[in-house]
Amino acid sequence: MTWHLPLVPAGEPGAELTAGQDGATIRRSVLPGGVRVLSEHMPGLRSATVGAWVGVGSRDETDGHHGSTHFLEHLLFKGTRRRTAMDIAEAFDAVGGEANAATGKEHTCYYARVLDSDLPMAVDVIADMVTSARLDATELETERGVILEELAMTDDDPADVVHEEFAAAVLGTHPLGRPIGGTPETIKAVPRDAVWEHYRWHYRPETLVVAAAGGVDHDALVEQVTGALRAGGWDLSGAVVPRERRPEVVADDEAAAIPAEGVELTVRRQVEQANVIVGSTGLSVTDERRFTLSVLSAALGGGMSSRLFQEIRERRGLAYSTYSFASGHGGVGTFGLYAGCAPAKVDVVTELLHAELDRLADGGITDAELERSVGQLQGGLVLGLEDSGSRMSRLGKAELVFGELLSLAESLERIRAVTVEDVRELAAELAARPRSVVRVGPFGD
Template identity: 75%
Template sequence: MVRRSVLPGGVRVLTEQVPGLRSASVGAWVGVGSRDEETGHHGSTHFLEHLLFKGTATRSAQDIAEAFDAVGGEANAATGKEHTCYYARVLDADLPMAVDVICDMVTSARLDVDELELERGVILEELAMNDDDPSDVVHEQFATAVLGQHPLARPIGGTPATIKGVPRQAVLEHYRMHYRPDTLVVTAAGGVDHDVLVDQVQRALQTGGWALDPGARPSDRRARPGGVPAGLPTDGVQVSVRRPTEQANVIVGGTGLTATDDRRFVLSVLNAALGGGMSSRLFQEVRERRGLAYSTYSFASGHADTGLFGLYAGCTPAKVDEVTALLVLEWEKLAQEPMGGAELARAIGQLCGSLVLGMEDTGSRMTRLGKAELVSGELLSVDESLERIRAVTAAQVQDLAAELAARPRSVVLVGPFGD
């Protein structure tokens, strides 16, 4: 059973009760991501993800950690390009504690100067770790190449320069600007009672000092402007980043679909057939038949006004031209000829099975609620989602593959090459 309530202040609470489960996942979502950072605030969204765990007016960082460790629970956070989520998974009996702690973090973060400076070093180490991973580097560089000057091109975690340079006042301004009752969405799934959770959330927010105005309404969902977003390159870009690695990492691709495009289910089938599993075209051609790569796949991500679609492979540097040509060839073959019935059925079956199996995890159900509220404004049932996947035709996949292939195409390489 899925229920939704709007609390005073515009706070939204959504729950999905799953009978028989002794655990629950809860998340506090704020509809702000790295794309929303103003000049001078770059890096603040990711900074806040760290700082909210560093203490509140009534809890130290150790208190927060011990609260979850004492019950065998898990707590973490994730920053995205368009939203941030603080979440926990606990036994159903410990859900009141999890709600209280997470709401305390969201409403009453201290953002202490000393803790901020300590965490600045931690975040710089995190960025350095990511920069040491060529697969992370190639994906970041691909987003930059395809999205150009668009705000979505900025790295979610910030850059060493922005993290070193952002002052506490900017982080505090970003926090006060975006962490408000009308932007907050609380979702929970598993062994949860909706009415009880609503009361817990309201009490916790009031204890945290938030004024919950009975007349306030939730903030509007992110606008979805039509046409080509400003800042995107009009031509494909070729980028080579030097790293002294044994393997080359390559991505070929361009813009994809928005998160609410009606064809997103077609894109899911396309992605599954092209590079979504061991039977996919990329895996079979690049790895199984030719032995040119260990890892190869396709991927897609959608945002409010644009998206990304790309094909990845890691291979010996001497083989990078051959592998890149194969990635393009398999993409264009899918655009030129319709899929066979068996291949289509296999891709659809893979997606349907993955969807249903994922619903056995309370974290996936909690995330599904949050994204439905913040992104689309509708929550499809599992049966409705399966129906839309099964309705995809080979002709639709071919048409979409052709459309994506006709867009500006970028190639990004990371390896022992010249910049």
């Protein structure tokens, strides 16, 4: 991992100590077995957020295991060898804490926010869940019904549907094109043995990153994590190295799964509003041009002064919500323009989405738009790091996703370095890629 913050001697093997922003201190240690522990001590904060990041997501599921990653997110809260599901719930409720989990396409995170004095408890409970989940067959069947209801809720929201169908349209049969939560068919079909195999294969020391921010003492955190993982039966005596980050270029077989041409797709739902996305493949999560893409997206559809908002909502009154978005992953990403409108206006709105992307590609943005977009991104970045949860996520993603930890100053510098020409060149490249259109709404034949 590359550390861009100034290094300070750590005083112990396998650890790095860095100076963070606002008087915060960031440290990183690699434990025997490959577990990585990162912390950011934020002076004066009486709370802390800790997360156990596992380098596995829906992208990693193989045939017969589809849906297992999301299943595990639920099942790890349903009991371990030492705790029942009620024990886990009571542990956090008794101290006014919050605990939750999130599944992504490339990683899963189990996290909790508690008072700093309760951090040892949070570490112990989350480590217990990660190492010692029982995956009880009865609980699995109960949770199968819960997950099916969750998927049904998602399917009832046309905005969720259009985004999932857009990813599938752009990425085709690539593993990233699958929905994170699985489908009703895969959730109904996956057996307990497959979920157990998925758990035992992916939940291992070399895939685990523990990140904490707030009122955190790094040395104490390392000791707590080590003790909790050993109590869960993990062997931390070996010299196993952490699992490497995902390749920055997709493999040939994965690349072949991505459609070479744009896809036109209409999904019929009896709803009051049509939802439409126009877009294509984007940039990988580690592409150096990701800062340029952020500026491009801010100017095109990132706020009330953006081109999409001004043209589609303010001038024409065709939509309440319209924006652009980008999602980056290992080796590939997506980029799209969204709008929700009256079904009768969907063709006009779709044409405007195309037109605004083409206009940006042809003429670029103005100096005023660049300045406004850079200011918007800088403010959002700084404000987004005002709480321990966001800083914990920053550490986890730096280790698992980016492979580098940029200081706030360096991140701001990279945003400010984007030029008008950078934006125009990237817009032209994106506009030239095969473009897909996905609509969800009450359309006839």
